[in-house]
Amino acid sequence: MGSNFATIALLPFFIFQVFAGDVFVDLPVTNAIVAPDGFSRSAIQAGTFPGAHIVAMKGDTLHINVTNTLSDPTMRRSTSIHWHGLFQDRTASEDGPAFVNQCPIAPGSFYQYNFPVGNQTGTYWFHSHLSTQYADGERGTLVIYDPDDPQKNLWDVDDASTVITLADWYHTPAEQLMAQFKADGHEPVPASGLFNGVGRYNGGPAIPWSVINVVAGKRYRLRIINISAFAAYTFSVDGHVFDVIETDGIATVPLTVSSFVIHAAQRYSVVLNANQAPQNYWIRTPMTVAGSSSLCANASVCL
Structure with a gap:
């Protein structure tokens, strides 16, 4: 094993600060040559590899513009994004499962996901929801902070540097x-x-x-x-x-x-x-x- x-x-550490409101994110989905373990291969990245880190505050509305420029024929070229763990209250069209909640985003096209996070806070992630596509690298992280978190007295540091992906x-x-x-x-x-x-x-x-x-x-x-x-x-x-x-x-x-x-x-x-x-x-x-x-x-x- x-x-x-x-x-x-x-x-030393640095203080991380976010502000509530509308959050606008550009999320290009592209092919890239990556070698995270030393083996070089073509992959799919959402923003960057190993994935964009999206930050919001409790009550925010997210506006995430996904632009699809995928071209590698060895992988799926249409795509969609699922915001894993988030309840889509009256926004099921933004949930992402291809052919269920939305048509896939075709290569050369874009789609803007718009949805409020409401009272949801905590640790989430996002990934392609088209076949097995996210195993090729199309995934990232999403954290929703609560400025009045009742547990915030338990820690001193909580920022992008303390997010761990496996x-x-x-x-x-x-x-x-x-x-x-x-x-x-x-x-x-x-x-x-x-x-x-x-x-x-x-x-x-x-x-x-x-x-x-x-x-x-x-x-x-x-x-x-x-x-x-x-x-x-x-x-x-x-x-x-x-x-x-x-x-x-x-x-x-x-x-x-x-x-x-x-x-x-x-x-x-x-x-x-x-x-x-x-x-x-x-x-x-x-x-x-x-x-x-x-x-x-x-x-x-x-x-």
């Missing part, structure tokens, strides 16, 4: 993997797992690990999002326990744990107190591919 890793280092990554385009799955019934196994967009695979180069910088004595709200298509992870931080305070956009009574399992599409917020001796601490996220086939014999991330 392989693992994803990151380290926590002790450095993703499975494939070296073969998703359409080919789907054809393989239909032919032999074996679930495609990821080549690697990505922590904040970087990872390693067996036999690949030693890509530098992601680093999350913290200041000794500060408390950090880490927002962990599993943006995978298939994989689950077990999240822990060496030498630390932490309090789970949010599950899938819902605030919870703080629960102290040393680790937790996070499945595809799930989100957790945890408060980590940087109260241990200053040094680097591994963040460990070993991957589990439940029910994976015999193809695991050639992969680095299977049980």
Whole structure:
């Protein structure tokens, strides 16, 4: 079984500030050559790779202009975006599932998603909702802050630097993997797992690990999002326990744990107190591919 890793280092931090109102976002969906684990392949990115980070405040209305310039014939070229975890109250047309709530956005076209977030707050993400397209990279994160969050006394820092994405990554385009799955019934196994967009695979180069910088004595709200298509992870931080305070956009009574399992599409917020001796601490996220086939014999991330 392989693992994803990151380290926590002790450095100064910066204050993040957002303002309520209408939020306008340009989100180009493009093909790009990426190599997050050292293996170069054509992929799809939503804004950037591993994905744009959209920020809103409680009560905001989002206006997200998605422009489709996809052209790679090895992948789906039409697209749609689903805002995962958000209730679309009277705005079902903006929910994103292709051929259900909307027609796909054709190459060379655009669509502006317009919807209020209402009283919803917390940690969310977005992804393509056309076939298996998001496994090729079309995904990102969305955080809705509450300026009057009743739990805000529990942490000192909660900003873009404390958002963590976990993703499975494939070296073969998703359409080919789907054809393989239909032919032999074996679930495609990821080549690697990505922590904040970087990872390693067996036999690949030693890509530098992601680093999350913290200041000794500060408390950090880490927002962990599993943006995978298939994989689950077990999240822990060496030498630390932490309090789970949010599950899938819902605030919870703080629960102290040393680790937790996070499945595809799930989100957790945890408060980590940087109260241990200053040094680097591994963040460990070993991957589990439940029910994976015999193809695991050639992969680095299977049980």
